Amino acid sequence: MMVGVFVAGNLVAAISPNYAILAAARVLAAFAHGTLFGVGAVVAAGMVPQNKQASAIGLMFLGLTLANVLGVPLGTLVGQNFGWRATYGVLTALGLIALIPVYWLVPDIATTRTEGGMRREMSVLRQTDVLIAILTTVLGSASTFTLFTYIVPILQDESGFAPGNISLILFMVGVALTIGITLGGKFSDRGAMRAMITMLGALVVALLALPLVLDSKVATLAVIFVWAMAAFGLVPGFQSRVVDKARQAPNLASTLNIAGFNLGNAFGAFLGGFVIDSGLGLRAVPVAAARVAAAGVALAVLGTLRDRQAAQGGVAGGTPPR
Secondary structure (H helix, E strand, C coil): CHHHHHHHHHHHHHHCCCHHHHHHHHHHHHHHHHHHHHHHHHHHHHCCCHHHHHHHHHHHHHHHHHHHHHHHHHHHHHHHHHCHHHHHHHHHHHHHHHHHHHHHHCCCHHHHCCCCHHHHHHHHHHCHHHHHHHHHHHHHHHHHHHHHCCHHHHHHHHCCCCHHHHHHHHHHHHHHHHHHHHHHHHHHHCCHHHHHHHHHHHHHHHHHHHHHHCCCHHHHHHHHHHHHHHHHHHHHHHHHHHHHHCCCCHHHHHHHHHHHHHHHHHHHHHHHHHHHHCCCCCCHHHHHHHHHHHHHHHHHHHHHHHHHHHHCCCCCCCCCCC
């Protein structure tokens, strides 16, 4: 159903006669995003043993990552050569193609329904561990996009990279995040919280190191590579943590966690812009991002402590630590 909504939104965008309908079509297509990836994570986790769930979720999000790495430049290329309507036409065609494997290979979504319906799903919002997990996602995403939103001016103005080199650097970032999300899934299978704390800690270190090495192009690229790996290596752990903590009613919680990623994206962009507008300069942006990541570390540690209490019977209804 969500792929169908995506197809419909892009089809209307391709044939829209004016900007108002185009904007409405983009909103329609966007409706599919949270539910598609939220429920998709639950389905992916349910198709494998528990000790492989994070890797399965990471593999699903790897598709999203590769789509961004490859799709953005290809979409731009199509639009520049054939017009913006052609870009939406290609998206519509790709969506129709995607419907085939979704229909034949993805299990019936009814297998993920919970007894009690929406009331049971809404009950997860009263679970402290689920809320902590979602807030950790928001902070991790905000930290990432505080820097990512302004990485181009930082590279150009502070490190002196030529505009022609930026595309290659962003491609390198794409490679790093692909590696990171793959490794993050494997590490999270061995313990989601341990992986999250490690990745968030690496994120803090990389972000604090970046302003110190911006005068060296080689060192800057090395730190950016590590940062990208850590930033996107968090994704499988974040999502598997929420699915694990809301295992009796996972659909809404998983979808809200996707919304948490998007909320973090928006807040990160705002925070980076606020830092720059405050006159602190571009080099202060990664420092602000590091502080947000450090808050994420604190929340992840809190989650780990609650897991230990739950294992000892100290938190009613707790789940064993992962």
